[in-house]
Amino acid sequence: xAVRKMKLSLxxxxxxxxxxxxxxxxxxxxxxxxxIIYLGETVCSxxxxxxxGDWLDLARHLTEQGKQVVLSTLTLIEAxxxxxxxxxxxxxxxxxxxxxxxxxxxxxxxxxxxxxAGPFINIYNARSLAFLSRLGLRRWVMPVELSxxxxxxxxxxxxxxxxxxxxxxxxxxxGRLPLAFSARCFTARAHKLSKDNCEFVCGDYPQGLQLDxxxxxxxxxxxxxxxxxxDVYNLLxxxxxxxxxxxxxxxxxxxxEGMRDVIHHFRDAIEGRHIAAxxxxxxxxxxxxxxxxxxxxxxx
Amino acid sequence: MDLVCPAGNYPSLKAAVxxxxxxxxxxxxxxxxxxxxxxxxxxxxxxxxxxxxxxSKGVKIFIAxxxxxxxxxxxxxxxxxxxAAQLEVDAVIAADIAVLDYAVSTYPELNLxxxxxxxxxxxxxxxxxxxxxxxxxxxLPRVLSLAQVQALAKNxxxxxxxxxxxxxxxxxxxxxxxxxxxxxxxxxxxGVCSPAxxxxxxxxGDVLESRLNGVLIDRYQKxxxxxxxxxxxxxxxxxxxxxxxxxxxxxxxxxxxxPELSKIGIKAVKIEGRQRSPAYVQQVTQVWRQALDHYARxxxxxxxxxxxxxxxxxxxxxxxxTLGAYLRPWQ
Numbered sequence: 001x002a003v004r005k006m007k008l009s010l011x012x013x014x015x016x017x018x019x020x021x022x023x024x025x026x027x028x029x030x031x032x033x034x035x036i037i038y039l040g041e042t043v044c045s046x047x048x049x050x051x052x053g054d055w056l057d058l059a060r061h062l063t064e065q066g067k068q069v070v071l072s073t074l075t076l077i078e079a080x081x082x083x084x085x086x087x088x089x090x091x092x093x094x095x096x097x098x099x100x101x102x103x104x105x106x107x108x109x110x111x112x113x114x115x116x117a118g119p120f121i122n123i124y125n126a127r128s129l130a131f132l133s134r135l136g137l138r139r140w141v142m143p144v145e146l147s148x149x150x151x152x153x154x155x156x157x158x159x160x161x162x163x164x165x166x167x168x169x170x171x172x173x174x175g176r177l178p179l180a181f182s183a184r185c186f187t188a189r190a191h192k193l194s195k196d197n198c199e200f201v202c203g204d205y206p207q208g209l210q211l212d213x214x215x216x217x218x219x220x221x222x223x224x225x226x227x228x229x230x231d232v233y234n235l236l237x238x239x240x241x242x243x244x245x246x247x248x249x250x251x252x253x254x255x256x257e258g259m260r261d262v263i264h265h266f267r268d269a270i271e272g273r274h275i276a277a278x279x280x281x282x283x284x285x286x287x288x289x290x291x292x293x294x295x296x297x298x299x300x
Numbered sequence: 301m302d303l304v305c306p307a308g309n310y311p312s313l314k315a316a317v318x319x320x321x322x323x324x325x326x327x328x329x330x331x332x333x334x335x336x337x338x339x340x341x342x343x344x345x346x347x348x349x350x351x352x353x354x355x356s357k358g359v360k361i362f363i364a365x366x367x368x369x370x371x372x373x374x375x376x377x378x379x380x381x382x383x384a385a386q387l388e389v390d391a392v393i394a395a396d397i398a399v400l401d402y403a404v405s406t407y408p409e410l411n412l413x414x415x416x417x418x419x420x421x422x423x424x425x426x427x428x429x430x431x432x433x434x435x436x437x438x439x440l441p442r443v444l445s446l447a448q449v450q451a452l453a454k455n456x457x458x459x460x461x462x463x464x465x466x467x468x469x470x471x472x473x474x475x476x477x478x479x480x481x482x483x484x485x486x487x488x489x490x491g492v493c494s495p496a497x498x499x500x501x502x503x504x505g506d507v508l509e510s511r512l513n514g515v516l517i518d519r520y521q522k523x524x525x526x527x528x529x530x531x532x533x534x535x536x537x538x539x540x541x542x543x544x545x546x547x548x549x550x551x552x553x554x555x556x557x558x559p560e561l562s563k564i565g566i567k568a569v570k571i572e573g574r575q576r577s578p579a580y581v582q583q584v585t586q587v588w589r590q591a592l593d594h595y596a597r598x599x600x601x602x603x604x605x606x607x608x609x610x611x612x613x614x615x616x617x618x619x620x621x622t623l624g625a626y627l628r629p630w631q
Contacts, residue, residue, distance in 0.1 A: 076472055077422045078448050086424075103424035106431075120475050122419070122488065124368035127398035145477040145486055146370075153371035180471040180478050183443035183625035186546055190538050195631040211545050212537040213516040219482070219536060222545065227471070229481060286484070292513055293481035 006243055006270050008263065009036035009170060011253040012072040012098070014178065014223060016203040019049045025254065026058060030065040032260060033267045036249065037062050040072040040089065042100055042118070044185070044224045045082045046198065052085055059095050068096075075100040075120050076181040076225065096138070109135035119144050119172055120181075126157035129167075139168040141251060144177045144233070147290035151245065168248040174236070174262055175253025176208060176221050177229040177284075177293065186222040195225075206256040218282070219294070229293060234283040237299055239269035301561065302568035303592055304362070304461060305585045308340040308575055313350050315582035316359075320589035323360035325393060326350060327574065331373070332380040333364040334417055335574040336491030344383075351387060360390035364574075366415035367491045368396045378402060385410050393439065395419075395474060400433040413461070414438035417487065419474030423455040430457040437461055439570060441473045442552065446626045450564045459567035465584060466572025467617055468552040468624050470532050478531040483513045494530045501526075527618055549618030554626060555588070556604045558595045580615050587611050 010029060013022065029037060039055050039062070041047050050058070059069040073086045083103065090097055090107040099105045100118035108115040116139040123129050123140055132140070142151060151169070154160060185195040187202040187209055202209075208221035208228055218230035232255065235242070239250065250270070252262055262278065269275045286295030305321035307313035316324045327333030329341040342350060354361045363384045369377040377399050384392045385407040392410055394400050395417035403410050414420055414429045416439040429435045437459040440449065453460055471478065473487070480486035483498040498513040508520040510529035517529035527533060527549035536545045554561070554569070561569065569592075571584050587608045595602045613619055624630055 075475070076443065077425070078444055080451065083422055083424060101422070101425060102418075102420060102428045103422050106424045106428035109428075122368055122396070122474060124396065124488065125371045125374060125398050127369075127371075127374065127401065128396065131397050131401050143477075143488075145480040145489060150370050157371040157374075177477075177481070179481055180476040181443075182471045182546075183445070183631045184470060184547070185631065190543075190545060194629050196628060209538060214519055214535065214537060214542055215516050216537070217515060219515060220478070222538070227478060227546070287480070290484075292484040293477070294515070 004248055006247065007035040007249045008033065008266055008270065009038065009249050009251045010034045011172070011175065011251045012038040012040055012042045013254045014043055014176070014226065014228070015206055015208060015254075015256070016044075016047045016049065016200060016224070017206055017256075018203070021206070022050060023058070025259075026062060028260065030062065030067070032263045034067070034252070034263055036068045036070060038070045038072045038098055042072045042075050043181075043226045044202070045074055045079070045085065046195075047200070047202075047224075052088055056092070063095075070096045070098050070116055072098040072118060073100050073104040075118070075178075077101045077103050078183070098141075105132070105135070112136060114138040117141065119178065124150070126154045126159040129154060130159040130162050133163050133167050138166065139170055139249070141170045141172060144172050144179070145287055145293065148238075148241070148245070148288050149290050151247075155246070169246070170249035170251050171235065171242060171247050172233065173239075173242075173250040173252060174234055174266065175232060175255055177233045177287075178226055179220070179229060179293075180227040182225050182227070185225050186227065187224050190222065229284055231282045231284040231294070231296075233287070233293070234278060234285060235288055236265055236269060236275065236278060238285075238288060239266065239275075240272075243270070301558075301566055301592060303585070303588050304568050304570045305581060306466075306571055306574040306576070307350070307581060308335060308337070309578070310342075310346050310350060311578040312574075312576075312581040314353060315578045316585050317354055317357050319582055319585035321359055321585050323362055323390065323568070324350075324354060325362040325364055325574070327364045328380050328383070330376055330380075331491045332367055332369075332377050334366050334415070334487050334491045335364075336367070337496065337575050340575060347387065351389070362391040362393055362413065363387075363389045364393040364415065365399055366393050366395045366417045368417075368488045369398055370489065374398070381406070381410075391437070400429070400435070404433045408434075411436055414458075415474075416441050416463070417474040419472050421472065423452055423457065427457050437567060439463075442469050443472045443625050445628050445631065446557065446560060447628075449561075449566070449626070453564045453566065460565075461568040461570050462554075462561060462566055463552055464554050464569035464571060464588065465612060466551060468547065468550060468622065470547045470624070482515050482531060494528070499529055525618070533617075548620070550620045550622045551612075551616035551618075552624045553609070553612050553616065553621035554623060555591050555608060555612065557623065557626060558591055559600065559602050562595065576615075583611055583615060
């Protein structure tokens with residue numbers, strides 16, 4: 001694959017933040033060195049602090065500020081109303097769309113427009129990648145449970161030679177990993193509420209609600225119907241290696257705290273400048289090293 | 301509605317056939333299927349025997365090739381499809397785009413079902429698999445309410461099969477990485493969830509602890525029934541309280557929904573449990589056959605009998621059952 005300049009992306013906001021906090025956050029992003037920004041609600045269709053029109057307005061604003069904007073669709077689509085929102089995103093022509101469900105792949109490929117496959121479009125091998133690239137796939141985010149070795153296997157497979165040179169590979173590199181989606185809202189359950197009467201309690205947890213084992217090990221984070229990794233996934237020490245592997249884009253997933261530093265650290269790593277370690281929080285990176293995702297494999 | 305039953309070995313298959321299953325689903329002895337457990341599944345000889353037996357009784361055989369191949373392992377998935385086609389099985393249950401694409405382009409006559417691992421929860425996703433791979437049927441993830449299943453059935457381009465009974469996945473199947481996050485192995489990649497080799501039981505005084513790859517899943521006081529340590533059924537500390545934060549150990553049981561599912565136009569109901577014993581398959585198939593036959597005769601007067609629910613409760617995880625996501629308040 002051709003050598004291209006590695007880019008930084010800001011993944012879709014996974015949490016429910018207030019309207020003002022959301023706008024403030026993206027306002028801050030205009031001044032920071034991220035190249036691509038993914039916008040939209042990917043977790044729960046009940047969240048409406050920003051409506052589809054608001055996201056589109058924000059998309060136009062960020063584009064004017066020089067960012068490439070991609071609209072992300074909902075991951076678990078069950079209801080007609082959710083299909084309707086997804087159709088609206090997939091039928092506009094101003095922005096690229098990240099499909100997070102095969103429904104969006106269907107609509108975008110039927111329209112014959114280029115699209116991005118999010119981390120829950122199950123691309124585990126080069127054949128699937130080649131198949132979707134024939135349908136218009138222009139960029140894919142590797143499923144988070146796959147490793148460096150899986151990625152290498154995909155790039156080395158014979159089918160990889162049939163891929164368009166322009167196809168971009170994006171790796172989830174920082175943030176709490178999206179691990180699962182359910183019909184049930186776990187944040188509501190923790191408050192003894194049902195999903196239909198959730199009172200939007202997930203809004204009280206701007207970085208999710210921590211779920212520990214009975215011996216105080218952080219295991220997961222719950223975020224509405226989504227389950228995330230307990231610790232933040234962090235591939236900062238792997239940036240140089242990812243460059244060698246021809247990874248095109250590093251995805252940073254919005255966290256409430258410290259994104260400015262995170263973005264600068266990753267930018268420095270891409271530019272080959274001296275990189276300081278991130279804060280001393282616990283991180284995980286096992287997936288990249290072909291181990292259980294929860295582990296943190298320290299460099300030798 | 302057809303009754304689709306699991307078999308992890310030949311005695312289970314015989315039990316399912318003898319008790320009135322319309323179809324039995326099985327897997328090859330490798331990681332190409334989502335129940336890749338030690339001692340389970342069918343080698344070449346056993347699969348011939350299984351097909352002969354099922355055919356002689358007019359029962360269909362479906363082969364699950366429903367995990368996701370990684371590039372290095374592709375020959376195993378390719379061989380599995382080749383073998384299924386040679387065996388002229390009644391259907392292959394698959395999820396991976398690469399597997400579906402290979403199957404439909406190499407063996408256009410092969411009947412393809414979309415596995416629950418394909419994670420299609422709406423009709424646009426189903427249209428994708430129907431148009432691109434000519435799937436004839438899809439198994440729905442256990443995340444939809446009854447009203448949502450009904451709406452989906454109205455617009456579905458293919459026949460639908462739903463889970464009727466067995467262990468309850470509470471996450472959208474095919475989009476759950478909890479197991480690999482803690483153990484390194486997941487249903488999509490390895491055909492296992494919370495794999496047995498990662499399980500550890502430890503007695504500490506009066507307390508029995510269950511662990512998965514070292515992570516404490518639950519603690520049981522003396523005389524309390526312990527459950528297999530699946531991550532989504534563990535007890536965790538959340539907001540200062542130790543609770544089943546995701547779900548309790550429980551099984552799905554929809555026997556009371558037979559009339560509704562039938563009226564919606566659901567083509568088949570599926571029993572989970574290829575990893576369970578022949579006795580389980582025998583009992584569950586028998587009860588469900590009786591219930592479906594009873595519905596065929598009684599129609600709207602159908603009511604689930606206590607003797608059925610008693611049998612099913614006995615073989616259920618945690619000896620309790622739920623309607624799961626079919627019932628809105630569960631969500």
